[in-house]
Amino acid sequence: AYNFNAGPGPVPEPVLIRARDEMFNFEQSGAAVMELSHRSKLYESIHFQAMEQIRQILDVPDHMEILFLQGGATLQFSMAPRNFLRKGQTGTYVLSGSWSEKAEKEAAYFGDTSILSSSKEANYAHIPDTDYSQAPDNSAYIHLTTNNTIFGTQWQDIPVNTTEIPVFADMSSDILSRRIDWTNVDLAYAGAQKNAGIAGVTIVIISKDLLAKAEDGPPSTSYPVHADKQSLYHTPPTGAIYITKLVTDWILENGGIDGMEQRAKAKSDMLYRLIDNSDGFFRGHADTHSRSSMNVTFRLENERLEKQFLDEAADKGFMGLNGHRSVGGCRASIYNAVPPEHVEALCSFMEDFRSRS
Ligand code: PLP
Numbered sequence: 001a002y003n004f005n006a007g008p009g010p011v012p013e014p015v016l017i018r019a020r021d022e023m024f025n026f027e028q029s030g031a032a033v034m035e036l037s038h039r040s041k042l043y044e045s046i047h048f049q050a051m052e053q054i055r056q057i058l059d060v061p062d063h064m065e066i067l068f069l070q071g072g073a074t075l076q077f078s079m080a081p082r083n084f085l086r087k088g089q090t091g092t093y094v095l096s097g098s099w100s101e102k103a104e105k106e107a108a109y110f111g112d113t114s115i116l117s118s119s120k121e122a123n124y125a126h127i128p129d130t131d132y133s134q135a136p137d138n139s140a141y142i143h144l145t146t147n148n149t150i151f152g153t154q155w156q157d158i159p160v161n162t163t164e165i166p167v168f169a170d171m172s173s174d175i176l177s178r179r180i181d182w183t184n185v186d187l188a189y190a191g192a193q194k195n196a197g198i199a200g201v202t203i204v205i206i207s208k209d210l211l212a213k214a215e216d217g218p219p220s221t222s223y224p225v226h227a228d229k230q231s232l233y234h235t236p237p238t239g240a241i242y243i244t245k246l247v248t249d250w251i252l253e254n255g256g257i258d259g260m261e262q263r264a265k266a267k268s269d270m271l272y273r274l275i276d277n278s279d280g281f282f283r284g285h286a287d288t289h290s291r292s293s294m295n296v297t298f299r300l301e302n303e304r305l306e307k308q309f310l311d312e313a314a315d316k317g318f319m320g321l322n323g324h325r326s327v328g329g330c331r332a333s334i335y336n337a338v339p340p341e342h343v344e345a346l347c348s349f350m351e352d353f354r355s356r357s
Pocket residue numbers: 006007071072073074075099145147148149150170171172173191
């Protein structure tokens with residue numbers, strides 16, 4: 001099948017093959033990866049190598065810690081304000097889609113929130129114009145979503161932070177697909193199930209400065225506690241971290257972050273070119289300057305034609321092309337693991353469908 005699911009999405013095929021071959025008798029120990037104690041040396045080698053390789057791929061500086069947590073990106077919506085939003089402060093949000101709305105809603109349980117910018121009135125077809133210098137002086141942080149999975153928009157560049165306010169970024173759907181300038185991000189988080197492995201582990205990258213400023217509170221949701229214990233405060237999702245480790249091996253074998261960036265650009269260019277040259281048959285949802293290299297969203301002339309397109313696509317083995325239930329239409333998610341040949345096959349099918357309609 002050609003897997004274009006929005007998440008969980010495909011895992012690189014060499015990773016699946018390697019997992020099949022080595023995970024059930026890991027390092028000839030007689031135990032499967034998921035049977036290892038998280039306190040064992042064998043498991044620790046997986047855990048710390050996965051962290052180190054994420055650091056290497058994303059060039060994460062030494063003043064930032066990498067954590068493996070659970071609860072998905074969704075738990076980060078509340079964990080970030082629980083640790084950093086104090087009385088008298090406001091959590092400042094850029095609304096660029098449904099996930100940023102959800103993040104802001106969760107934060108409102110912990111304190112005041114403010115909206116710095118929003119493109120809701122344009123049905124989130126573009127990244128909102130945003131000027132950090134307009135953030136309230138008492139902002140605890142500015143929160144943005146780097147890639148909007150549902151609407152298919154992406155910050156082409158993460159804004160340069162000219163303020164003293166820390167920036168928090170939800171990178172769930174584009175982590176490990178492009179280079180990050182860490183001078184402009186103080187806390188990043190992402191569920192692994194799109195670009196970094198399988199569901200179960202959430203990657204958090206956080207500066208030590210922030211860790212030092214976190215509010216006291218329950219240890220289970222305390223960033224400093226998890227950092228202190230190197231993400232072994234409680235049982236980590238060992239199987240999911242193992243797959244993340246294999247995904248980082250695969251990224252390093254395939255050109256590292258530059259390789260992933262080029263791969264994403266080549267695949268998304270292919271689809272956007274087809275959409276732009278279809279005489280309006282396929283209509284991209286995102287404005288050209290905000291297009292995502294991870295989720296390509298488009299519509300056809302009417303819902304009847306869309307249904308026919310999606311039904312035929314499913315018959316031909318194209319999986320997950322329906323848009324998110326909240327917006328409809330079509331969406332091709334082309335995360336790192338999607339081979340370029342699968343995008344070529346999708347383009348051929350789209351051309352063929354158009355020529356017959
Ligand atoms: N943020 C973004 C941008 C997402 O795309 C998603 C899931 O698709 C989430 C957050 C929620 O992630 P999780 O399901 O890991 O909680």
